[in-house]
Amino acid sequence: MSSSPAVRPAEPDAPVQLMATRNQVIRRNGALTPFDPGKIAVALTKAFLAVEGAGAAGSARVHDIVEGLTDDVVAGLTRRSEAGRTFHIEDIQDQVELALMRGGHHKVARAYVLYREERARERAAEPPGARAAAPRLTMTDEGGNRVPLDLERLELVVDEACRDLEGVACEPILVETRRNLYDGITTGELAEAPILAARTLIEREPNYAFASARLLLDKLRREALSFLEGRRVEATQAQMAEGYAGYFPAYLEAGVRAELIDPELSRFDVPRLAAALRPERDLAFQYLGLQTLYDRYFLHVEGTRFELPQAFFMRVAMGLAVREIDREARAIEFYELLSSFDFMCSTPTLFNAGTPRPQLSSCFLTTVCDDLGSIFKAVRDNAMLAKYSGGLGNDWTPVRGLGAHIKGTNGKSQGVVPFLKVANDTAIAVNQGGKRKGAVCAYLETWHVDIEEFLDLRKNTGDDRRRTHDMNTANWVPDLFMERVTADEGWTLFSPDEVPDLHDLTGAAFRDAYEAHERRAEAGEIRVFRKVRAVDLWRRMLTMLFETGHPWITFKDACNLRSPQGHVGVVHSSNLCTEITLNTSAGEVAVCNLGSVNLAAHVSGEGIDREHLSRTVRTAMRMLDNVVDINFYTIPEARASNLRHRPVGLGLMGFQDALHALRLAYASDEAVAFADESMEIVSYETIQASVDLAEERGRYQSFEGSLWSQGILPIDSIGRLQEARPSLEMDRSARLDWEALRARVRRVGMRNSNCMAIAPTATISNICGVSQSIEPAYQNLYVKSNMSGDFTVVNAALVRDLKDRGLWDEVMVSDLKYYDGSLGPIDRVPDDLKALYATAFEVDPSWLVEAASRRQKWIDQAQSLNLYMSKPSGRALDELYRLAWRRGLKTTYYLRAQSASHVEKSTLKGTDGKLNAVRPAAEPAAPARPVPAPQACAIDDPECEACQ
Structure with a gap:
C-alpha cells in the first residue's frame, strides 16, 4: 500500500456547518469555527473509500459503520459537555483514529494515520507566507468585553509553576497551551488551558503534578481575590508571599458575612494568625490534592471560591482551638501540623471546622430496636447525622425476622429487609449538600433468621423491593459460628424477638445461651428458627462477598473481648468503613472523631523519626479531643455518648510510601515487622498523649471499671481473646517499655475511652499526596x-x-x-x-x-x-x-x-x-x-x- 491513500480523508478544518450546540473547533492558526459532526462522517467515509475503493461509496455496510463511528467520536468529544466546548483539530483527529481502532478497522486506521503524518510534513515544509496568518488573539473577560490576550503573563505564570521542579520545563506546557488558544477565549478557559496542558505530561514526569497544582493555584487566586475585591485581581505566587497576610482578614470578614464562617473566629487575634501563615506551603500540593480541595472543601459563594489553601488550614485550626485558653497559640500549632501534611483531620472536620455548624465527627454507630417507632427514629437519625457528613453504621440485629409473630396486630413480620430498603433510600436522599453521597452500612449477626436474605441485598437480580443497591452491608460474626464452620457442624438461625439475650452476649456466655436456645428449638419452645450447615452458610457469605462486594466479614467476639469499654456496654457493629468498634444501645449513639498521621512524613531511609512522630501525635490527639467539646451534635444520644466516653480514632496513612523509603517490599517479613514496629510506637505515643490530656483536663467519665483502669492495654487484651478462643494465632511480642506507661494509665487515667482506628483515608491522603x-x-x-x-x-x-x-x-x-x-x-x-x-x-x-x-x-x-x-x-x-x-x-x-x-x-x-x-x-x-x-x-x- 502506498504511503498515502488514493483518496484523501477530508480534514476537520474544512468549512463546516453550524451545530445546534455551541461546540467549536480551533483551527491550526488559532481561528475558531463551529463544530460539525457531519464533517467527521465525511472524513470517515473518504478513509474507507481510500482503502476499499470507490465501490464502498454506496455500501450500506460502510454507511452504517460510518454512522456508528461518528456517534462514538462525537460522544467522546462532548462527554460531560452540557454548555459546549472547544476542540482542537488534532483532538478530533485523535478521536477518529481511536474510533477506527476500537472498531477493528485497522487498515483504514493505518491509512488515516499515514495521511495525517504526510499532511503534517507538508505543512511543516510550507513557506511562512503560504500559511494563513494567525489572528491577533483576544480574550473575553467576565463582563463579556474583548481585551488583548496577555501572553506575557501566561508565560510568567507557567515559568513560576515550573520553577525548582526537577525534570519539568516550561516550553512543553506553553506549546500545548498555545495550541488550544483561540480568538475570544474566555478568561476561565484561559486559566484552564495551561493546567490541562501540564496534566498531560504527568505520566512521563511525576513532578508535572506539582506544576499543574501551581497553575490551578493561579486560577484559584484570581477567583478568590477578585471575589473579595469586587473587581478582577490577579496575583502570582511571589506576590502572594506578601499578600496572604492582607488577604486573610478580608477572607474571614467575607466568610462571616456570608454566614459560612463562625463569627467567633473574627474575635481571634487575626493579625497574629495572618502573620503565621506560610504561603510557600501552597507549593507542596500535587494536582489531585489541590483539585480535590477546590471541588469539595474550599468555602464558596454560589460556586465562587474565596478560600485559599493556607486560609483553609488556618480556618480548620481556629475552629479546633476555639475553646483553648491561649487559642491563638494553639491555632498556630494546629495549623503547622495540618499545613505541613504531618497529620490530617478527617473530611467532616475539614468541611465544617470554624463554620456555624461544626459537625466534625466522622462516624456514628446506632442500634435499631425492635419496634416501629424505634425503626423509623433510627431512619430519621440516619438522615440527621448524614446531613453534616457523618458516616453511619447501623446494628439491625434486634429487629425480628421474617415470619415472627407481631403481638399488636396478631400478624407476621416481613423481617428486617423492607426496613433496610427504607434506610438505603434515605442515604441517597440526604447527600450532604452535594458534597458526597450519604453513606450507611447495615450490620446483622450470623444467627439472625434473615441472614440469607441479607446476603442477597446487593444482588442485581431478584425482587428490587428487597434489594439495597447503595447501602453497604456487613456480617457480624460470632466465634461460635467460625468454630462450627471449622468442625463442619450445624448452625441454627433464630428470630431475635425469641432469643433477645444473644444480641448482648459474647464469648463463653454467648456459647452457653446459644446452645440452650438450640435445645429449646428442638423441644418446640421456639417458633421461628431454621437449621443450616455452617460451612454452607459460610460459603454463601464468601460467594456473595466475591460477587457483590458485600456483606463484609467482621468478628463480634474479637471486637468485644478486646474492647476497653466492656464494663458499660456491648459493641454491636462497626461503622461505615469497619475501623470503629464502640458500644451502642437504645440510649447511646456511638461517635468517633478521626484523623490520620502521615507516616511517610516521619520515616526516612534510617527509619522512624520517633521524636517527630511523638510531637505530631501529641498535637493530633489534642485536636481530636477538642472535637468532642466543639462538635455540633444533631441528635442528643450522640452528644451524651460522646461526652461520656470521649472516643477518638487516630490512624495513619502513607504506609506504602514509608516502605518505599525504607526499601522494603510489602510482601516480606521485614514489612510485617515494620507494620508491628510503627504501630507500636504510634500506640505508645497515642496512649501517652491521652494520659497527658487526662492529667491536664481530667479523665473521661466512664473510666472506672474499664480495661484501662485495670492496667490492661491493647497489647494485654489479646489474652482475653486467647482465653475465649484457644485457636488464636497472634504475635504478642513488644519492643518498648510498656510497664511504666501501664502504671501511669492506672494512676492518672485516660482522657479518651478509645484512641486508635485506621480509616481508609482515600481523600485526605490525596490532599497530602x-x-x-x-x-x-x-x-x-x-x-x-x-x-x-x-x-x-x-x-x-x-x-x-x-x-x-x-x-x-x-x-x-x-x-x-x-x-x-x-x-x-x-x-x-x-x-x-x-x-x-x-x-x-x-x-x-x-x-x-x-x-x-x-x-x-x-x-x-x-x-x-x-x-x-x-x-x-x-x-x-x-x-x-x-x-x-x-x-x-x-x-x-x-x-x-x-x-x-x-x-x-x-x-x-x-x-x-x-x-x-x-x-x-x-x-x-x-x-x-x-x-x-x-x-x-x-x-x-x-x-x-x-x-x-
Missing part, C-alpha cells in the same frame, strides 16, 4: 477516579528508581500502560524493583493479613483492611478469611478482585480530569487481555462513598 492508609500500591501508572474527576497517577518513587538505572523512557511508559501499571511482565526491569514496587494484586493477600494482625495487637479499635485477590476461588477466599479470624483481626473491609476489563490503555494525554471532556478508551496497540474475575468494588469508585 501520599498513599492511602495501609494499602499496597494499586498500580504504578493509572487513571484514578473520584468525585473530583479522573486523574493520572504515577508512582514517583518508581520513576526515580527507573531514571537512576536508565530505564525510564517512552517504551517504559507504554509497557506500564499495557500491563496495567505492573512491572512483573516487563523483562528489562530488575527483580528487586519488581518486588519493591509490586502492585496490590501482585501481593499475596496473606501478607496483608499478617501485617494487619501485627497492627491489630496495638490498636484499641480496628482498621479498614481491603483484601486484594488476582485469582480468587472458593478455596482461596475460604483460606484467606479463616486466616484473618485466626490471626485475631477484628474486621475486614472490601474484597477487591481484578476487573473484567483492564485499565484504559490510552495515552493518558487528554484523558484525565474533571475539566476535560475527552476520555478515550483502549490504545490501538494494546488489545485487552482476559482476567480471572469481575471486580467487587472499583478502586476509589466515585459512586462508592465508603471509598471517599
Whole structure:
C-alpha cells in the first residue's frame, strides 16, 4: 500500500456547518469555527473509500459503520459537555483514529494515520507566507468585553509553576497551551488551558503534578481575590508571599458575612494568625490534592471560591482551638501540623471546622430496636447525622425476622429487609449538600433468621423491593459460628424477638445461651428458627462477598473481648468503613472523631523519626479531643455518648510510601515487622498523649471499671481473646517499655475511652499526596477516579528508581500502560524493583493479613483492611478469611478482585480530569487481555462513598 491513500480523508478544518450546540473547533492558526459532526462522517467515509475503493461509496455496510463511528467520536468529544466546548483539530483527529481502532478497522486506521503524518510534513515544509496568518488573539473577560490576550503573563505564570521542579520545563506546557488558544477565549478557559496542558505530561514526569497544582493555584487566586475585591485581581505566587497576610482578614470578614464562617473566629487575634501563615506551603500540593480541595472543601459563594489553601488550614485550626485558653497559640500549632501534611483531620472536620455548624465527627454507630417507632427514629437519625457528613453504621440485629409473630396486630413480620430498603433510600436522599453521597452500612449477626436474605441485598437480580443497591452491608460474626464452620457442624438461625439475650452476649456466655436456645428449638419452645450447615452458610457469605462486594466479614467476639469499654456496654457493629468498634444501645449513639498521621512524613531511609512522630501525635490527639467539646451534635444520644466516653480514632496513612523509603517490599517479613514496629510506637505515643490530656483536663467519665483502669492495654487484651478462643494465632511480642506507661494509665487515667482506628483515608491522603492508609500500591501508572474527576497517577518513587538505572523512557511508559501499571511482565526491569514496587494484586493477600494482625495487637479499635485477590476461588477466599479470624483481626473491609476489563490503555494525554471532556478508551496497540474475575468494588469508585 502506498504511503498515502488514493483518496484523501477530508480534514476537520474544512468549512463546516453550524451545530445546534455551541461546540467549536480551533483551527491550526488559532481561528475558531463551529463544530460539525457531519464533517467527521465525511472524513470517515473518504478513509474507507481510500482503502476499499470507490465501490464502498454506496455500501450500506460502510454507511452504517460510518454512522456508528461518528456517534462514538462525537460522544467522546462532548462527554460531560452540557454548555459546549472547544476542540482542537488534532483532538478530533485523535478521536477518529481511536474510533477506527476500537472498531477493528485497522487498515483504514493505518491509512488515516499515514495521511495525517504526510499532511503534517507538508505543512511543516510550507513557506511562512503560504500559511494563513494567525489572528491577533483576544480574550473575553467576565463582563463579556474583548481585551488583548496577555501572553506575557501566561508565560510568567507557567515559568513560576515550573520553577525548582526537577525534570519539568516550561516550553512543553506553553506549546500545548498555545495550541488550544483561540480568538475570544474566555478568561476561565484561559486559566484552564495551561493546567490541562501540564496534566498531560504527568505520566512521563511525576513532578508535572506539582506544576499543574501551581497553575490551578493561579486560577484559584484570581477567583478568590477578585471575589473579595469586587473587581478582577490577579496575583502570582511571589506576590502572594506578601499578600496572604492582607488577604486573610478580608477572607474571614467575607466568610462571616456570608454566614459560612463562625463569627467567633473574627474575635481571634487575626493579625497574629495572618502573620503565621506560610504561603510557600501552597507549593507542596500535587494536582489531585489541590483539585480535590477546590471541588469539595474550599468555602464558596454560589460556586465562587474565596478560600485559599493556607486560609483553609488556618480556618480548620481556629475552629479546633476555639475553646483553648491561649487559642491563638494553639491555632498556630494546629495549623503547622495540618499545613505541613504531618497529620490530617478527617473530611467532616475539614468541611465544617470554624463554620456555624461544626459537625466534625466522622462516624456514628446506632442500634435499631425492635419496634416501629424505634425503626423509623433510627431512619430519621440516619438522615440527621448524614446531613453534616457523618458516616453511619447501623446494628439491625434486634429487629425480628421474617415470619415472627407481631403481638399488636396478631400478624407476621416481613423481617428486617423492607426496613433496610427504607434506610438505603434515605442515604441517597440526604447527600450532604452535594458534597458526597450519604453513606450507611447495615450490620446483622450470623444467627439472625434473615441472614440469607441479607446476603442477597446487593444482588442485581431478584425482587428490587428487597434489594439495597447503595447501602453497604456487613456480617457480624460470632466465634461460635467460625468454630462450627471449622468442625463442619450445624448452625441454627433464630428470630431475635425469641432469643433477645444473644444480641448482648459474647464469648463463653454467648456459647452457653446459644446452645440452650438450640435445645429449646428442638423441644418446640421456639417458633421461628431454621437449621443450616455452617460451612454452607459460610460459603454463601464468601460467594456473595466475591460477587457483590458485600456483606463484609467482621468478628463480634474479637471486637468485644478486646474492647476497653466492656464494663458499660456491648459493641454491636462497626461503622461505615469497619475501623470503629464502640458500644451502642437504645440510649447511646456511638461517635468517633478521626484523623490520620502521615507516616511517610516521619520515616526516612534510617527509619522512624520517633521524636517527630511523638510531637505530631501529641498535637493530633489534642485536636481530636477538642472535637468532642466543639462538635455540633444533631441528635442528643450522640452528644451524651460522646461526652461520656470521649472516643477518638487516630490512624495513619502513607504506609506504602514509608516502605518505599525504607526499601522494603510489602510482601516480606521485614514489612510485617515494620507494620508491628510503627504501630507500636504510634500506640505508645497515642496512649501517652491521652494520659497527658487526662492529667491536664481530667479523665473521661466512664473510666472506672474499664480495661484501662485495670492496667490492661491493647497489647494485654489479646489474652482475653486467647482465653475465649484457644485457636488464636497472634504475635504478642513488644519492643518498648510498656510497664511504666501501664502504671501511669492506672494512676492518672485516660482522657479518651478509645484512641486508635485506621480509616481508609482515600481523600485526605490525596490532599497530602501520599498513599492511602495501609494499602499496597494499586498500580504504578493509572487513571484514578473520584468525585473530583479522573486523574493520572504515577508512582514517583518508581520513576526515580527507573531514571537512576536508565530505564525510564517512552517504551517504559507504554509497557506500564499495557500491563496495567505492573512491572512483573516487563523483562528489562530488575527483580528487586519488581518486588519493591509490586502492585496490590501482585501481593499475596496473606501478607496483608499478617501485617494487619501485627497492627491489630496495638490498636484499641480496628482498621479498614481491603483484601486484594488476582485469582480468587472458593478455596482461596475460604483460606484467606479463616486466616484473618485466626490471626485475631477484628474486621475486614472490601474484597477487591481484578476487573473484567483492564485499565484504559490510552495515552493518558487528554484523558484525565474533571475539566476535560475527552476520555478515550483502549490504545490501538494494546488489545485487552482476559482476567480471572469481575471486580467487587472499583478502586476509589466515585459512586462508592465508603471509598471517599
